[in-house]
Amino acid sequence: MLKARDELTCQVRDVLNRVGDKWTLSVVNELGAGPRRFNEVRRAVPGISQRMLTRTLRVLERDGLVVRSIYAEVPPRVEYELTPLGRTLLERVSGLIDWAVEHHEDVESARGRYDARHPGDASRDFAE
Amino acid sequence: MLKARDELTCQVRDVLNRVGDKWTLSVVNELGAGPRRFNEVRRAVPGISQRMLTRTLRVLERDGLVVRSIYAEVPPRVEYELTPLGRTLLERVSGLIDWAVEHHEDVESARGRYDARHPGDASRDFAE
């Protein structure tokens, strides 16, 4: 029996939460271009802290989306790379990123129109 | 000149954050099946609080992804529906949802393997 496609199960939601956090999409997107060292990703994702990059990569590794290769050199070198599973996710993620690039101006103008139509709502959270 | 496709700008990140929050994907997915009243969506998205549904719908409306129609009846009726722009987002969102449905078991087994290989990390956050 197939799972209900129209219903987002806990487990599906769990996966989507992963993707929805602040940095996962950016990191996956960067690794999509090829294997990267820790600090290469760090530089390619402006604003990410060392802590969050470490955590994001650990979670991706744990979920089987990224492989971590340690090279016992001096200085130590660690490379991260998408797994085949990770690459299947990248395809879908790219779809979202493309949408955002194509339509974020539409979204912004819609916001402008909404805010003009609802001037009293400046106190509401999304306005700030 | 085209925007750098490999770089996630602030504005793109902004759009992705929207989609990445706890409920937006579920709500958009539900509205993808057709116009829905407030409490219809509420019932279709288990676990969502009234507050968060209201907020999620307001943000979607503000961003031009959803239209809100009020019918002056007794009792009052309000219907939400995806806009054409919202429907273009739905396509990409569906891609992600499909991925989650297809692969969440892969992810879970990968997690199990990781946790078995890293028994000492039970104290780390993702384990809980």
Added chain:
DNA sequence: CTGCATCCTATACGATACTG
């Protein structure tokens, strides 16, 4: 039925300092 306001908690995230 639909929605706003208030209070409260959990947690995601950032800054900083320290280690093999």
Added chain:
DNA sequence: CAGTATCGTATAGGATGCAG
């Protein structure tokens, strides 16, 4: 270079009560 540990803050989100 590639992390870990600790701390402080901001924010998302839940519970509850009231209103058109």
